[in-house]
Amino acid sequence: MSALVIKNLHKSFAGVEAVKGVNFTIHEGEIFGLLGPNGAGKSTIINMISGVVRLGSGSVSAFGYDNQRDYRHTRRMLGVVHQEVVIDNFFTVDQALRLHAGYYGVKDDPAWRQLLIDRLGLTPHLDKVMLKLSGGLKRRFMIAKALIHRPQLLILDEPTAGVDVELRHGLWDFVREINRQGTTILLTTHYLEEAEKMCDRIAIMHHGELIALEETQKLIRSLSNRQLSLWLEQPLTELPAGLERYSAKLQENGTVLLLYLPSGEGAGNILSQLVMSGLKIRDIETDQSGLEEVFIHLTGMKEGVDSHQSRQ
Amino acid sequence: MAKQTLLTPIVTASLYLFVFGATLGDRLNVLEGFSYAQFVIPGLIIMGVINNTFANTSSSLFMSRYLGGIVDLLVSPVSPPQFIMAYTLAAMLRGLLVGTVVWLISTLFATLPWESPLLAILMAVIASFLFAQFGLIAAIYAQNFDTLSMYSNFLILPLVYLGGVFYPISILPDPWASFSYLNPLFYLIDGFRHAIIGVGDTSYLIAFGVSLGIAAALFVWAAWLIGKGRRLRG
Numbered sequence: 016m017s018a019l020v021i022k023n024l025h026k027s028f029a030g031v032e033a034v035k036g037v038n039f040t041i042h043e044g045e046i047f048g049l050l051g052p053n054g055a056g057k058s059t060i061i062n063m064i065s066g067v068v069r070l071g072s073g074s075v076s077a078f079g080y081d082n083q084r085d086y087r088h089t090r091r092m093l094g095v096v097h098q099e100v101v102i103d104n105f106f107t108v109d110q111a112l113r114l115h116a117g118y119y120g121v122k123d124d125p126a127w128r129q130l131l132i133d134r135l136g137l138t139p140h141l142d143k144v145m146l147k148l149s150g151g152l153k154r155r156f157m158i159a160k161a162l163i164h165r166p167q168l169l170i171l172d173e174p175t176a177g178v179d180v181e182l183r184h185g186l187w188d189f190v191r192e193i194n195r196q197g198t199t200i201l202l203t204t205h206y207l208e209e210a211e212k213m214c215d216r217i218a219i220m221h222h223g224e225l226i227a228l229e230e231t232q233k234l235i236r237s238l239s240n241r242q243l244s245l246w247l248e249q250p251l252t253e254l255p256a257g258l259e260r261y262s263a264k265l266q267e268n269g270t271v272l273l274l275y276l277p278s279g280e281g282a283g284n285i286l287s288q289l290v291m292s293g294l295k296i297r298d299i300e301t302d303q304s305g306l307e308e309v310f311i312h313l314t315g316m317k318e319g320v321d322s323h324q325s326r327q
Numbered sequence: 328m329a330k331q332t333l334l335t336p337i338v339t340a341s342l343y344l345f346v347f348g349a350t351l352g353d354r355l356n357v358l359e360g361f362s363y364a365q366f367v368i369p370g371l372i373i374m375g376v377i378n379n380t381f382a383n384t385s386s387s388l389f390m391s392r393y394l395g396g397i398v399d400l401l402v403s404p405v406s407p408p409q410f411i412m413a414y415t416l417a418a419m420l421r422g423l424l425v426g427t428v429v430w431l432i433s434t435l436f437a438t439l440p441w442e443s444p445l446l447a448i449l450m451a452v453i454a455s456f457l458f459a460q461f462g463l464i465a466a467i468y469a470q471n472f473d474t475l476s477m478y479s480n481f482l483i484l485p486l487v488y489l490g491g492v493f494y495p496i497s498i499l500p501d502p503w504a505s506f507s508y509l510n511p512l513f514y515l516i517d518g519f520r521h522a523i524i525g526v527g528d529t530s531y532l533i534a535f536g537v538s539l540g541i542a543a544a545l546f547v548w549a550a551w552l553i554g555k556g557r558r559l560r561g
Contacts, residue, residue: 028561065402068561087404101398118403160399 094166348436370492380422384462
């Protein structure tokens with residue numbers, strides 16, 4: 016069964032179309048990444064799925080239930096970690112977690128609550144009021160809150176924005192763990208390196224439209240150019256003929272020939288061609304570009320890609 | 328939290344009771360056969376109920392909208408009727424608690440005859456329900472804290488003060504007496520006082536009928552706003 020089916024989703028705000036006919040399906044048990052630059056429409060889609068924003072047109076169904084007609088069923092199956100910090104400042108962590116299950120008609124399960132508290136490192140902070148929590152603790156609390164009613168689909172909208180590296184790794188480990196236990200995950204993140212490692216499939220949005228949807232590795236393979244660096248025995252003063260389609264360049268005073276292999280093309284043909292033309296090759300190095308390059312290639316923009324931070 | 332929700336209204340009501348019960352009260356006589364304290368106490372009780380129920384729903388919902396906590400409720404399977412009743416019952420509890428405490432304190436100043444206690448309780452319940460709905464509506468329409476405080480300062484306060492809390496409408500000259508019958512709060516205050524002291528400016532039927540009608544209309548309005556997610560869901 017599909018965990019989530021989005022059909023022809025549209026949404027406009029004050030005459031500006033934020034989401035333009037988006038379709039996608041998330042399979043049960045997968046980790047699905049919804050990526051895109053700021054303002055691409057990711058959060059609007061998540062808000063329409065969760066019910067914070069009304070649907071413009073189109074349909075959303077979770078585990079076979081329509082999120083308008085059977086909204087109580089669908090909302091029970093969803094756990095949402097919003098991009099903005101959503102907390103009740105006056106409650107302690109412990110009080111808020113105990114109360115939150117009640118919103119979903121679920122009785123407080125002390126064992127599950129304790130597991131979430133332990134795994135998210137909230138134990139020393141249980142009696143603190145939310146107002147006193149640090150930004151990272153608020154994020155961890157929001158994940159515990161989203162999971163307290165044991166949702167089947169966990170939606171994470173930028174859950175690690177502004178969170179330090181150690182905590183980010185801890186959170187992603189935990190997300191993988193609950194995914195292994197059967198929870199389907201839909202996440203958006205600006206940390207593309209993490210999306211590349213975490214997601215089974217990735218959809219990329221731009222200006223309210225879905226511009227790519229593929230298995231993560233397939234997407235990278237199909238859309239990225241592999242870089243081939245050839246270390247030459249003798250330096251060249253000019254590029255050999257016939258290399259136009261490889262965007263060839265000479266580097267290191269002509270001792271390194273740099274080629275970009277078009278997607279889907281292996282290195283064999285061009286290597287044979289160069290060897291047959293008399294070029295003596297001392298060493299070879301290949302470099303596969305990652306999701307970040309694919310993302311920039313597809314969206315044509317560098318803004319919003321926090322690649323620098325992702326490497327920290 | 329209890330300081331703000333219970334102690335503040337109790338201090339305010341105690342001050343009114345002191346002024347009208349222990350000081351000015353002896354010099355005023357607005358209704359034959361009753362002390363001024365006996366006349367004014369039912370009005371002060373219902374004023375406490377009204378102000379606190381309105382404050383509870385309006386501030387809770389508006390703060391939730393303002394701070395973003397409303398999102399937790401919007402993504403939950405809580406239905407619109409549950410949403411309304413959760414806010415309404417909490418506000419009614421606070422309003423009726425304040426009303427009860429005001430009455431308890433008032434026993435230091437005067438003894439009320441309690442002619443029809445069940446009708447008095449019923450009117451207090453209607454008043455609290457009505458203003459809980461009004462608080463929800465105000466919180467949904469309010470753009471900021473200023474607009475929200477305008478509802479209580481420029482609408483509820485004048486209507487309460489001119490609705491017969493401190494004087495019977497019958498002593499007003501025309502056209503003020505006639506205008507007072509257009510004040511919806513007059514019916515709540517008069518109906519409640521009528522049930523307690525056995526004398527009113529209007530009949531039970533009219534007082535309860537008008538109050539119930541307004542409460543029902545406001546409930547339908549609030550239910551429509553919340554059901555449609557107006558100004559709550561984007």
